[in-house]
Amino acid sequence: MSTLNSGVSTATRATATLARAADLSKVYGQGETRVVALDAVSVDFRQAQFTAIMGPSGSGKSTLMHCMAGLDSISGGSARIGDVELTGLKDKKLTQLRRDKIGFIFQAFNLLPTLTALENITLPMDIAGRKPDRAWLDRVVETVGLSGRLKHRPSQLSGGQQQRVAVARALASRPEII
Ligand SMILES: Nc1ncnc2c1ncn2[C@@H]1O[C@H](COP(=O)(O)OP(=O)(O)O)[C@@H](O)[C@H]1O
Ligand SMILES: [Mg+2]
Incomplete structure (x- = not known):
């Protein structure tokens, strides 16, 4: 994701920052298959505010959300939820943080078929x-x-x-x- 072909649009208001990316980078693969999915992205996600992450297919929108939600590791920079830096958190702590702070709506819903x-x-x-x-x-x-x-x-x-x-x-x- 670069500022050229993507945008993070937020309505600004004087509210608390719930999550923050600072110079967040994510690189997949190496050598010929190396892909820089996020290239030093900085964005605040604030309380009582909708944030739209926009950009063409493959520009890094899902990667940004996965990294910010602690579903994927980051390659550089920082991803925080509240005051907590996600990098370095043990799996158990990360699971707890996700469970307590975040509600997920997946693109493919991920409902369990055997449950009502x-x-x-x-x-x-x-x-x-x-x-x-x-x-x-x-x-x-x-x-x-x-x-x-x-x-x-x-x-x-x-x-x-x-x-x-x-x-x-x-x-x-x-x-x-x-
Ligand atoms: N697990 C992965 N391994 C290698 N490359 C990936 C992986 N996930 C995504 N990518 C690459 O990272 C880029 C961003 O992907 P993604 O965040 O899914 O885009 P978007 O959600 O904006 O369509 C794409 O070029 C994609 O091919
Ligand atoms: Mg996507």
């Missing part, structure tokens, strides 16, 4: 051994319009409904970052 919609939505909290906040969960489910589909499995849902299950799953634990 509701079970998919509460899965991350079930794994963490945490009880869902019932009122919040009801509100999320209602807001995304899934109230009548909670007992259905992903294969019994439309593409849009599956997507909304993935959205509800990301929102269910009230994470700081989606």
